[in-house]
Amino acid sequence: MPESRTPAVPRQGVPVWVRGVIFSFLWLIVGLVETTRWADSNARQDALTGWMAGPTQDWFPFLPLLFLTLLATAVRRRGRSPATPSRFRRWLALSAADQTGLAGAWGTALLVGAVAFTVSYGFERPFHHLPPAYHDEFSYLIQAETSLQGRFWMPGFPERPELFDQMHVLNEGHFASRYFPGVGLWMAPFVSIGNPILGHQIAQTLAAILLFWIGRELTSNGVGLLAGVLFALSPGMVLFSTLLLSHHPTLVGLLFFLWAFLKWIRCGSLSLLPVAGLGLAWGMICRPMTAAGFGLPFGILFVYWWLTGHPVRRVRFKSASTFTESQELNRIVDRHFAADAILRQGFVSFRTRTLAAVLLGLPLLLLAAFQLETQRQITGSAWLSPYQQYTDIYTPRHRYGFDNVVIGEQHLGPKVLDQYDRWAENLTPELAIQNLWTRLLTSLRWTLGVLPLTIGGLVFLLTPQLGTRRWLLIPASIVSLHLVHLPYWFTGIMGWHYVLETAPLWLLIFAEASARLERTWIDTGAIGLRLWWRGMIGTAVAVNLLTVVPLWPGRLPQGLAETAFSRTIYGQFRQQIEEQRGSDPVVVFVIPDPADRHMDLVTNPATLDGPVLVARLMDPDDLTTSAALFPDRLVLQYDAASRMWTRVREPGQ
Numbered sequence: 306m307p308e309s310r311t312p313a314v315p316r317q318g319v320p321v322w323v324r325g326v327i328f329s330f331l332w333l334i335v336g337l338v339e340t341t342r343w344a345d346s347n348a349r350q351d352a353l354t355g356w357m358a359g360p361t362q363d364w365f366p367f368l369p370l371l372f373l374t375l376l377a378t379a380v381r382r383r384g385r386s387p388a389t390p391s392r393f394r395r396w397l398a399l400s401a402a403d404q405t406g407l408a409g410a411w412g413t414a415l416l417v418g419a420v421a422f423t424v425s426y427g428f429e430r431p432f433h434h435l436p437p438a439y440h441d442e443f444s445y446l447i448q449a450e451t452s453l454q455g456r457f458w459m460p461g462f463p464e465r466p467e468l469f470d471q472m473h474v475l476n477e478g479h480f481a482s483r484y485f486p487g488v489g490l491w492m493a494p495f496v497s498i499g500n501p502i503l504g505h506q507i508a509q510t511l512a513a514i515l516l517f518w519i520g521r522e523l524t525s526n527g528v529g530l531l532a533g534v535l536f537a538l539s540p541g542m543v544l545f546s547t548l549l550l551s552h553h554p555t556l557v558g559l560l561f562f563l564w565a566f567l568k569w570i571r572c573g574s575l576s577l578l579p580v581a582g583l584g585l586a587w588g589m590i591c592r593p594m595t596a597a598g599f600g601l602p603f604g605i606l607f608v609y610w611w612l613t614g615h616p617v618r619r620v621r622f623k624s625a626s627t628f629t630e631s632q633e634l635n636r637i638v639d640r641h642f643a644a645d646a647i648l649r650q651g652f653v654s655f656r657t658r659t660l661a662a663v664l665l666g667l668p669l670l671l672l673a674a675f676q677l678e679t680q681r682q683i684t685g686s687a688w689l690s691p692y693q694q695y696t697d698i699y700t701p702r703h704r705y706g707f708d709n710v711v712i713g714e715q716h717l718g719p720k721v722l723d724q725y726d727r728w729a730e731n732l733t734p735e736l737a738i739q740n741l742w743t744r745l746l747t748s749l750r751w752t753l754g755v756l757p758l759t760i761g762g763l764v765f766l767l768t769p770q771l772g773t774r775r776w777l778l779i780p781a782s783i784v785s786l787h788l789v790h791l792p793y794w795f796t797g798i799m800g801w802h803y804v805l806e807t808a809p810l811w812l813l814i815f816a817e818a819s820a821r822l823e824r825t826w827i828d829t830g831a832i833g834l835r836l837w838w839r840g841m842i843g844t845a846v847a848v849n850l851l852t853v854v855p856l857w858p859g860r861l862p863q864g865l866a867e868t869a870f871s872r873t874i875y876g877q878f879r880q881q882i883e884e885q886r887g888s889d890p891v892v893v894f895v896i897p898d899p900a901d902r903h904m905d906l907v908t909n910p911a912t913l914d915g916p917v918l919v920a921r922l923m924d925p926d927d928l929t930t931s932a933a934l935f936p937d938r939l940v941l942q943y944d945a946a947s948r949m950w951t952r953v954r955e956p957g958q
Contacts, residue, residue, distance in 0.1 A: 318825035327763045358857035362848045363755045380833025397527035421513035421537035425506045429547040435872040440472035442549035443908040448482035448489030449496040450911035457682040468920040483695035487591035491554035508553035509546035513537045515560035532816035540849040540861035541751030558587030582668035598789035602781035702729040725902045732794040747800035752808040754845040761815035783807045891939040894922040898945035
C-alpha cells in the first residue's frame, strides 16, 4: 500500500507588498528620527562628544542596514531552482508533530540551556560579592529564610518592633515578607547553600529550554532554537537573572503552562492538563496578577470549549501557492498545520470536557488553598494578603487602581512611610495610556530591540495565513498582560518589570516571523535579504551585549552598572560595619536620609539575630533608650544623609 501522508495545506509566502510597506515605513521612521536628532545642535554636539547613538540605541546602529537594503534586495541566487535542503535544514523544519529528531531536539534544548546559564553566570560574576540592589530582593531573602525555618512568619522584636521596620516587610507582630510565597520557596534551597542567585540562574536556564520546546511545539525546531538563543542573550532576561526578584521563578511556571497547554491543544491528551494547571498555579503564587494576565486568553479559549464543546474554527487560507524548495521539506513544514486536535476536532462529551476542567483546575485550587492559608497565618485573615496589608498600612497611595493618591490620602495612618508613599503619582486615564506606551516601548528595548521586534511583529500580524490558530494566543497574552497592569500608576523597575513576562512571547513572535521570511526568501532565491536579516539579528545582539566606543553603550552593561551602584552602596555600608566591629556583635542605629526614598540600609535576617543587626532610629534623642535593649552588643550610629559614623557604646558597658 502507498504510504499515508498528511495532505499538504496550501500556503503562501510573505507577500511582497507586506515586506515593502513594513520596511519602507520603518526605515522612514529611522531616517526621520536620526535626521531630526542630527539637525538639532544640542543633540548633535552630544553625539559628537559622547555616544553617537544618542540617549538610546534604538535606531543609529541599524543605519548601515538601511543603506544596504536595496543592495540586499538585488542579490539573488542564480536561477530560481532551489537546492535540496541539507540534513540540518530538514531538522530545523521538524516540529513536535513529527516523531523523528527527538534526540537532536533534546541535545539542542540542553545546548540552549547551557548558553543561557553561561551568559547569566558570566555577567553576574563580577558583582557576586555584593549585596542585592533593590528593597524587594531583601524582602525575598527574608521570605526564603522564613521558609527554611518551616514557617510563614517569624516573631518580631518584642520590646520595640518598629526598630526593625524594613521596606516591603510586614512588622505587625508577625515579621514576614509582603510578597507571595512561591518566590521564597524557590529561593530557599539556594539560600540554604549560601548562593541564592544560583536559583535565578537555573530559572533562566529552564526558561530558555522551555522556550525552545514551545517554539518547536508551535512551528518547528528552528523557531524554538532561535527563540531560545535570543532569550539566553536578551539583555532584560540576563539582567533580571542577576537580581533576586520574582520574575524568573514566575517565568518557569508560566512557560511550563504555555508548553503543556499548547501541546494539549495539538494532541488532546488529558495528562497534559495537570502539568499546565500546576505551571499556572505556580506562577500565581509568585506573581498572581501577572499569571492572571498571562493566562487569561488561554482561559477564555478553554472555558469556551468546556461550555460549548464546539471546536475552534481553523484559519482559512487565501492562496494555493506553495513553496517549491522541495516536496520533502514542504511535507515537513506542512505537518504542523494539521496538528491542532482540540481546535479542529468535533463535539466532545460534556463528561470528558468536565474531567479536563477538573484536571486543569485542581492544581490551581490546591495552590490557591495554600496561598489562603499563608495569608491567614500572616495577616489573620485568609482573604487579606500580606501585600495588601502592607499597602494599607505603609503605602496607601501606592494602591492599585485609578485615583490612587486621592483615595489613599483618605486612609493615611500613623505608620505611613511618608517620603516613599508620596512618590506615587495619581493615576488618570492620560497617565495610564502614557504608562502603557512606556511599558511597551521599554519592553521591546529590553527584550531584543525596538526595530527588530517591530518588524517581526508586523510580519507576524500581517501574515496569519502562514501559522496555525494556536499562534493567536501569543499576542493575545501580550495584550492581556499589558491591560491588567493598566490601572497602576508605576511603569515598573526600568520602566517595564510589570510586563517583563511578555519578553519570551515577543521572542517567539520574532522567531516565527523570521521563519516565515526565511522560507519566503529561500523560495524566491533572495539570498541577499536572508543575509540582511541575519545582520539585523546580529546588530541587535551586539547593541544589547557590547559597548562599542564611541558608537553606543551596551544595553546590558548599562543596566548592570545601574544596579551595581546601589549594590556597591549596600556593600560599602556592610564593609564599614565589619571594619568597626572586629569580632564583636553589633547593633547599628541608622538615621534615615529623608531625601533618599530608594536606598534603605535597614536590612536584617528573618530571625533578627546574628552578629550584625541594623535598626531604624527615627528620633536621635531615643538612642540611649534603644541602645539599652542590646546590652551585650557594640552600639554604632550611622547618619545616612551625612554618612557619618558614631561609636556610641562598647559591648557590655
